[in-house]
Amino acid sequence: MKALWFDGERLALREIPPPELRPGWARLRVRLAGICRTDLELTRGYMGFRGVLGHEFVGEVIECADTGWVGKRVAGEINAACGTCEACRRGLGRHCPTRSVLGILNMDGCLAEECQLPAANLHEVPDGLSDRMAVFTEPVSAACEILDQVPLTGRERAVVLGDGKLGILCAWVLGTVLSDVTLVGRHPAKLERARWGGLRAVPADPGPEPGADLVVEATGRGSGLHAAMRLCRPRGTLVLKSTVAAPGDINLAPLVIHEITVVGSRCGRFETGLARLRDHRLPVERLIEGQYPLDRGLEAFEHAARPGVLKILIGPT
């Protein structure tokens, strides 16, 4: 089968054997996949990953011991956990220390004709969701993780920093439970695209009033943390979504003085993500800026890497 393979230095379209089915796993035909910022980072050496890239997809089950799955259209949780360690016993397989992660850690990804995942990771995509919506299940679930981690009453004022894909998705998801959400960005075109429902989308300068109850840092820049600390009220909550280093000496004293709670937030549960996509019709298709067949995958990566580009998909066009 064809696959977008990263050998540690170069990304290439290669012909490789299709995955051999492991016990308890399912083989999937990839219907549509997305390129994520993490994929771009991986091609720059992040995690030292080698293999097939990709972790955002909608697929169809073509082989599985549990034959009930065969033929189903699915999204799949990307962490394959051991199921027996302490984290797994707490229901936090996403934090299993020996987990492999689709297209990120010790497991080939979905930027290929086929991929495989544990059957336990699969979620059927509801009929009402198109592939072009359901392909956002993974990043929407990551945005929904905030709702899982931070108790909200509905009366909070929230600010999301960063008008990239994840920032916009976080703002939309928060908008499904809060009436006062502001997205802060640097790109007028992205801010325009982000406006949905009651969401305010504003430039960083002058930015919103300080004193927000909840600030989500999704700029992908270390410097976003300073802005986030400045905007958060005493005893407020600051959600960290960016996994980049903050440049220069960093003074975390404001966190202590104002007793701010910082919540590191990563992947989320797919049930939650799929339900939000379906019930709230999040306008995720607005984020799509291009779709390429797998054969033109390298071109797709080049497009995705251009500054300011939102979502690039790989699948039949």
Next chain:
Amino acid sequence: MKALWFDGERLALREIPPPELRPGWARLRVRLAGICRTDLELTRGYMGFRGVLGHEFVGEVIECADTGWVGKRVAGEINAACGTCEACRRGLGRHCPTRSVLGILNMDGCLAEECQLPAANLHEVPDGLSDRMAVFTEPVSAACEILDQVPLTGRERAVVLGDGKLGILCAWVLGTVLSDVTLVGRHPAKLERARWGGLRAVPADPGPEPGADLVVEATGRGSGLHAAMRLCRPRGTLVLKSTVAAPGDINLAPLVIHEITVVGSRCGRFETGLARLRDHRLPVERLIEGQYPLDRGLEAFEHAARPGVLKILIGPT
């Protein structure tokens, strides 16, 4: 009256007028006061403070419109809040943006013969607590703030980094609710002094096993954050007590990847602190390394500033 006065450059023993009683406030004779690390920082320019230093004390009320207070032995909350802003309405006067803070911000402190505070800030010291125990009310309350902020079941494994006064007090306070607490430090003599009840006190190298549910960073060094992130389990809680900058670029990605919650933690409620001191007989007197009369206050500061010294008190000897 005599007072230890910092003019922005030098600390000096000065003769100044006693405080004029404001409406709703109480005038106090200081019975015993403590020198805190923050006081040392203030003499190095922190907060740009000028005036009488000191915020840890036990005093006796000598004048108050509410005459019920007169003659009482008290400890006093150090934040004087406006009482009407949003933070105050939430019961968080400690975060009132226009607050003044005893000996730290726009208010003369307690390293003097007398000081004053709003009557609402006063807490009577229970009879069973000596001055030498009760003078620890402020730092013990700051340690107890962790219990106010982090829900604990009693089954958590906790690690406290830093064998300074605050680290030791945090470890003792956690030891009143958790059976598995480890204090990590660099000073054998302090670790020896810290051992109390079931508390393990160990050197930083090799330090405890990673995977702690709760890690308290109280090293007073920015680099402590790295060690704290390494020791905290996925979805665990990291309490920040140090208000110092982390040196060099700092990679907060582990917080995101492991979805760690960081809780900035500062002052605490005095009811809680006094109750812990009384009910658990925390062995705070072990931390006292010297006591000087106010007249020898400068000498007391020199002693407090020596590396490795724990608590220095100012009061009748």
